[in-house]
Amino acid sequence: MSFLQKNVLTIAALSVIIFSCSTDQKKETDTAGIKRTFDSLLNAYHEERLPLSPLEATVAGDNRYNALFPNVISAAYINQFKEFNERYRKNLSAIDRSKLSAEDQLSYDVLAWECDIALEGSRWKEELMPINQIFSMNLYIAQFTSGQSIQPFKTVKDYEDWLKRLDGYVAWCDTAIVNMKKGMATGYVLPKALAKKVVPQLASFDHGPVKDHLFFMPAKNMPADFSAADKTRLSKAYEDAVATKVIPVHRRLKDFFVKEYIPACRESSGVDAIPYGKQYYAYRIKLFTTTDLSADEIFALGKREVDRITQEMEKVKDQVGFKGDMKAFFDHLRTKKELMPFTRPEQVIENFNAIHEKMKPNLAKLFDKTPKTGFEVRRTEAFREASASAEYNPGSQDGSRPGIFYVPIPDVKHYNVLSDEDLFLHEAIPGHHYQIMLQMEDTSLPQFRRILTYSAYAEGWALYTESLGKELGLYTDPYQYMGMLSAEMHRAIRLVVDAGMHTQGWTREQAIQYSKDHEAETEEGIIAEIERYMAGPGQALSYKIGQLKIRELRTKAEQALGPKFNIAQFHNQVLETGSVPMKLLEEKINRWIEANK
Structure with missing residues (x-):
């Protein structure tokens, strides 16, 4: 070259x-x-x-929009x-x-x-049925106004913001009446059994004395550092708002329900009775499970899970030496005096705190990341205690407001501790508190992802954590383990009765009986739950669908990685994404498995 x-x-x-x-x-x-x-x-x-969505901002601790209440309907x-x-x-x-x-x-x-x-x-007409007995703005806003929940009442501006937000809420209530009248004319109405439950809720806010009204409570608890002039001015403003806006609008709503709405409501239980109801239910399945499962597939899956969990329950029944069939064992669990040991509501709260202390030594083995935000157990407020379930309210992103596990105790002498260990794992630690607060505190996530919630992910995670009890040193008492099985059965039953009522022609009464045949809940509790599924089609499916997917991914990782599998690292992978649709979580876990083989 x-x-x-x-x-x-x-x-x-x-x-x-x-x-x-x-x-x-x-x-x-x-x-x-x-x-x-x-x-x-x-x-x-x-x-x-x-x-x-300013209420979401308030929940996250972003107070820039605390005065806003858009008329979302x-x-x-x-x-x-x-x-x-x-x-x-x-x-x-x-x-x-x-x-x-x-x-x-x-x-x-x-x-x-x-x-x-x-x-x-946006294709569906959800705004025509805006009020029900459990998933409803009138109940949500009442929590805010208590001054003990998410809405802050620390500064003069906080108090002024709430008055403006109340104006938006009143406008929402009046629009709800207009919309429900449209629904009456077009077939979009609640089941009558649900509408009747709304009336006493509205009635609790439709009268005075003003200064004893829940919506006046912030004015009774003003910070000591407010000036005398501000205290006088704000107290008068809150008194006027309750007397001239809050009480009248709740009276209008109650009168409308009693005189017009309930007579027009339907006797049917399922959402398939409204126009395009089955198509709407398919959308709700997708919304809450983030999957493309059909109602028929979910109905069949639920029955398989009910059968599987029943076999586990039979083992516990034999272990404790109970002689009789499963339905008799359920009755035994509902009425066993040793499972209803409390005489004061404070004892219920103390028991949950004791459960937390018991599991603390083992938490570090399963989780190497924990939230910085504080955590408390509180009794549910009296105004909603009778119809409320135990629930978790998140803390704020900056940690100034703790996460709160609310426990309803309407009748302490009949409070049953059967599922307390399981319930704490789900609603509190390491369930919703870890999942929500780690997400909100994670500054590496885009802001919009720090406050997102997908029910299948959030409730699926919480139900998955119930199965961690033995690894955390709990469920040493067979009755508490039975409580965990009962809670899982409760979620499996949901697949059957939710899909059953909304697509299979089941009545409210059939669903109640199916639940009574397969779980140890009280009849009162079962009725409240069935009516919850009637009010929020598809929402209750998310728990079991999400749990099964997370458990499936853990099993896959354990088998693929063998001795290299680390449970804390797996939990990090699930929690570090924040709340995501289940398909996206599965793709992430699959990539993690391949990278660690």
């Missing part, structure tokens, strides 16, 4: 290298630009969504929210997903899901 040929080849090679370098630089520049565009889109989505708002999701879905589609990192691709997929499911939801 001649010197000239060598030089030509060298120059050519250098040209290729220079071109390659400039191309790589261009790719890096393009990738960086796409990343900046994507981050800006996520931030804009979050910031624009908060004033559209008005036509104007529904159209605005639809336009918002259409616009962000279009802008998202313009971004090249393949140029994003794996974590950003997950955020891309989450935002795509959010926009798509919201747009699918």
